Amino acid sequence: MLKRIGVLLSGRGSNFEALADSVSAGRIPNAEIAVVISNKPGAPGLERAAARNIPARAIPSKGLERETYDRQVAAVLHEYKVDLICLAGYMRLLSPFFVAAFPQRILNIHPSLLPSFPGLESQKQALDYGVKFAGCTVHFVDENLDAGPIILQSAVPVLDTDDEHTLSQRILKDEHRIPSRKNHLGRELQNRRPPRDFRTYVILLRQ
Ligand code: GRF
Numbered sequence: 007m008l009k010r011i012g013v014l015l016s017g018r019g020s021n022f023e024a025l026a027d028s029v030s031a032g033r034i035p036n037a038e039i040a041v042v043i044s045n046k047p048g049a050p051g052l053e054r055a056a057a058r059n060i061p062a063r064a065i066p067s068k069g070l071e072r073e074t075y076d077r078q079v080a081a082v083l084h085e086y087k088v089d090l091i092c093l094a095g096y097m098r099l100l101s102p103f104f105v106a107a108f109p110q111r112i113l114n115i116h117p118s119l120l121p122s123f124p125g126l127e128s129q130k131q132a133l134d135y136g137v138k139f140a141g142c143t144v145h146f147v148d149e150n151l152d153a154g155p156i157i158l159q160s161a162v163p164v165l166d167t168d169d170e171h172t173l174s175q176r177i178l179k180d181e182h183r184i185p186s187r188k189n190h191l192g193r194e195l196q197n198r199r200p201p202r203d204f205r206t207y208v209i210l211l212r213q
Pocket residue numbers: 015017018019020021022051094095096115116117178181
């Protein structure tokens with residue numbers, strides 16, 4: 007039986023595309039993307055999903071209380087019999103209701119080496135702080151912002167010449183490569199459980 011992935015996004019959806027490419031190429035075996043949902047009706051990620059013949063649903067969040075909204079999203083994910091949820095640029099904090107509805111089955115990708123720089127503009131936060139390495143993190147999601155057991159990380163150098171754009175681009179390249187790490191992410195996707203001992207896998211992609 008194929009594991010069914012539900013993707014939640016709010017924007018352009020490049021991480022969704024990387025995930026979809028890895029699924030179609032078999033780098034994440036025995037999986038399919040069952041549905042893509044956006045809280046922003048105009049999100050380009052929805053068009054990208056539709057272009058791949060993946061069901062794409064807009065569920066506008068504007069004006070709705072967090073849990074009321076999350077109940078609508080959970081209902082659609084249940085309708086599509088989703089086994090696992092990937093947040094791919096989903097710009098909303100999840101309610102405790104939602105997290106409890108899918109225990110240890112929600113993954114997020116965040117453009118920093120968590121627990122440093124959670125929240126918005128993490129690349130700018132990294133530059134402002136002056137760190138010499140930045141990167142991205144895939145983690146299981148709990149009800150706190152950009153928190154939960156870490157599954158994968160990828161580190162990139164911060165160059166003296168970097169601005170927010172150049173650093174974001176370097177990190178994004180690794181974000182897109184992470185779903186290809188089938189021996190790691192693929193395994194977590196299949197097992198739907200955190201890695202043993204919640205161990206952090208530090209993936210130095212360049213070595
Ligand atoms: C990515 O940097 C992701 O890590 C962050 O939001 C951005 C979304 O980009 N959470 P995209 O919509 O996947 O292109």
